[in-house]
Amino acid sequence: MTINKKHVIKLLEEIAVYLELKGENPYRITAYRRAAQALEQDDHSLDEIDDFTKIKGIGERTAAIIDDYLENSESETLQQLQQEVPQGLVPLLDLPGLGGKKLSKLYQELKVTDAATLKEALESGEVEKLEGFGKKSAEKMLKALEDADSRPERLPLAMMLPLAEKIEKYLQSCQTFDRYSIAGSMRRMKETVKDLDFIIASSDPAKTRDELLEYSEIKDIVASGETKVSIVVDAGYEVGVDFRIVAPHEFASTLQHFTGSKDHNVTLRQMAKEKNEKISEYGIENNETGEVQTFESEKEIYEHFGLHYIPPEVRENYGELDKFKEPVRLLETSDIRGDLHMHSTWSDGAQSIKQMAEQSKDKGYQYIAITDHSKYLRVANGLNENRLRKQREEIDKVNSSMKDFHIFAGIEMDILPDASLDFEEEFLKEMDFVIASIHSSFSQSQDKIMKRLETALECPYVHMIAHPTGRLIGRRKGYDVDVNKLITKAKETGTILELNANPNRLDLNYEWLMKAQEEGVDIAINTDAHSYPMLDHMTIGAATARRGWLRKETVINTWTTKQLMKKFGIAK
């Protein structure tokens, strides 16, 4: 196994978890977490770092652990910890109310080593007798243990978006306040979301609380104070929704605080501390005078620290609090000039070519590509050569009927299980824009999958690889792609990689997008729309692009029609 940076980061985080279980000094534990973070934020790859102690946050001890790991492909420190602490304890840290210290106590005093032994101890009533534990916490843990398998911890963004929209609609109709915002990981557009957070500015919290409690879809009320209303709604799955009610002048600070991420805020608080200040959800306090400053907008909060406005999607403590000292211009939805992957009634889409084109033009686009499925995909009514030639005639017709708008005649061509392509090169020449994608034999070995992708990458008439890993968030892992290799090869062959904006896919994910941009690969953000409402997924794609720090120039569908024609090799 070649050890990469991710492995080292994981090692350090694992060591931290085990130390936590041992009940070690909490600062020693955070030291390992910080070292992992420092490594993550460092721009260099592993082999470019000769001395790890040069990175702030990594000292001699940690550097020695990393060196040992790199040299021997295993870590003596971790192995030792694994011998001292039963591995079955690690997942128990996810139980509510159970942290390192309490779990460590359960292990030492009751010989709890995994979920099964914990359950026994709970049922026999041993746990509630222990100091620091009680009847209530024992009941909670037992319930959590029993529910553990029934529901995933986080739900895919695609499932949560409609719920968030529904609640926002209710908030819009409310009378006791007018300023509110979604916060939390949903606002950061994380690909999975645990619960929904809303911040509400109200001068009459009691009335606002009552109004919130009138929401018709409430299944359970968890808390209903004048600063926090916490409910559970049933959207086919139970979801917690928190509303934080604050005074209007505190709104920006509260929004910033509850948008997070946690790690982003930790770093921001450290920055405040260096200025002898304290930042919280209520504002920024000067430690000497005790005066609390509040802000009109989040922009002003960041400016207070000498930073430019940091978009929510970027607030993950991936180095943004350093990078945004300089202005950083990330991709905006309004930069997008067209959508290069969508389907029509010719294959499995719901609307005609003309309808898709007109909808797209209404969105302000200058071009689209119609990219229906190819003949291999029979279930989707895939097109053969003849039908594609006929389709082009229709595209030509629509093109001549529309002003200031262009439709590229494209195809989403299958890469077949035997690594051949669904069309001969001779035919592909006729197409304006060729997408290659995998829709079959997902469980092949990495070698076979890579061979299929390489065939497509090397074909001079393939412009783009769509949804490169094939994952469906929360449902399907995707096929076994060596993404590093894919990115290198895409750079070599000048092939575009897709960011598929469908919230079920978001493929490539933001981490790979960072890598692809770093390597100089062109990206296209496409909705893969099968009906025109799906064209709206572009905003989700753009948000994901920002999570991957994509700049406008990396994304080719910000280019003009003319520039794209040149890129696609269309003479005109």
Add this chain to the structure above:
DNA sequence: GCCGTTTTCGGCCCGACTGTTTTCAGTCG
């Protein structure tokens, strides 16, 4: 464990909540 124009010791991010307490530790975001 890491760090240092208050540098080799003493601090390390903030506030709220919960349950178990009777003044607070542990957990969480």
